[in-house]
Amino acid sequence: MQFVWAFAGAILANAPALGQDAAQLKKSMVGQWELSTTERSKTCVVTLRSDATPQGLKLELEPDCAKSLPFTKDIAAWNIKGLDIVRLQTARGDSVIDFTEVESGIFEGIRSGEGVYILQNLAAARSLAKSMDQMIGDWSVVRGNGRAICSLTLTNNEAGPDNFQLFLKPRCDPLVANFKPKEWRLERGELLMFSASGEAWHFEADDNAQWRRMPDMADPLILLRQ
Known part of the structure; x- marks a missing residue:
């Protein structure tokens, strides 16, 4: 996946800085x-x-x-x-x-x-x-050892004032199935997934063009494009 975060410093080189007069x-x-x-x-x-x-x-x-x-x-x-x-x-x-x-x-x-x-x-x-368009589609949720535990689809269907619909595919690991993510969005460098109750999982893009759940764990949860 080729992903360049929208707010990179090079893009915003001419943008105003906080604290200026x-x-x-x-x-x-x-x-x-x-x-x-x-x-x-x-x-x-x-x-x-x-x-x-x-x-x-x-x-x-x-x-x-x-x-x-x-x-x-x-x-x-x-x-x-x-x-x-x-x-x-x-x-x-x-x-x-x-x-x-x-x-x-x-x-x-x-x-x-x-x-x-x-x-x-x-x-x-x-x-x-452009970055959001690149996020639309099918993804795998994998553990740190590369074992896939779930598949899901990120859509551009509006699901409220800020979020978009997310669909889980069958046979997901209980870790993901019990969380039951329903919506997602990009926000200030993070991919957020929300359950029906409003609980959020936070993912950050790492150096390998993949998304890792934060805070990081010994056995990480990683989101990869299928």
């Missing part, structure tokens, strides 16, 4: 960004520019933004508020949504009654989409 943040935000729901089922490309207008700093939204994310029809400009808030605002300067940086090049904002939205470097977002 407002002037640095404003400068680093100029460029193309993806505005999306947390699971990226709805996306919009936003181009932030440095040109000043009576409404704020200039921005451009791709034509289908309002169809994907209806609230974007109210966005006329952008600006930096305080030291670290990236505001997408109306022509009057009122906030449509405010973002704060949670990770280098990744910002989160909340709209009341709607939930969390993500603003991230466009190149990184597209790399993530």
Whole structure:
């Protein structure tokens, strides 16, 4: 499996760094960004520019933004508020949504009654989409000695606001069968699997392009592409 994590440092070399001041943040935000729901089922490309207008700093939204994310029809400009808030605002300067940086090049904002939205470097977002596409399909769960104990399928079928459906195949080892994973997602360098009760298993990609359950164990649990 060829897998390159979306948030590699090379991709985010030009992304803003945590702890910078407002002037640095404003400068680093100029460029193309993806505005999306947390699971990226709805996306919009936003181009932030440095040109000043009576409404704020200039921005451009791709034509289908309002169809994907209806609230974007109210966005006329952008600006930096305080030291670290990236505001997408109306022509009057009122906030449509405010973002704060949670990770280098990744910002989160909340709209009341709607939930969390993500603003991230466009190149990184597209790399993530490619990476997620590569995850779809059949996988084997194996122990450290290479013995396969279960097979499962990761799908791109939405299973809620953030997750996608996961299906176990018959004759799984009790370790996996009793956990009963139902959903999955990629989140900040990890593959997460969730049981019906909401319990999570965490997997991290290792140097051998495979996913290892964390925390690591003497007899590890490894996820391999079939």
